Amino acid sequence: MTPQQFRAARNALGLSQHAMAQAMFMGVNGWQSILRWEKGTSKVPGPAEYAIRRMMDDAGITLDFNKGE
Numbered sequence: 001m002t003p004q005q006f007r008a009a010r011n012a013l014g015l016s017q018h019a020m021a022q023a024m025f026m027g028v029n030g031w032q033s034i035l036r037w038e039k040g041t042s043k044v045p046g047p048a049e050y051a052i053r054r055m056m057d058d059a060g061i062t063l064d065f066n067k068g069e
Contacts, residue, residue: 003040
């Protein structure tokens with residue numbers, strides 16, 4: 001998952017970086033990891049990608065991640 005895809009998914013869920021970190025049980029400073037993932041300074045880890053895809057599925061949200069990859 002690219003940084004742009006992660007950001008698009010988070011935005012589609014209507015969550016801020018802080019709210020996403022809370023939803024993913026990342027702790028008080030978890031938003032900082034999300035910031036790094038979205039900037040591309042750190043790779044989005046597999047478990048985080050799985051979690052956000054699962055959240056999107058549960059919310060009935062679909063994004064075409066195959067475009068531009």
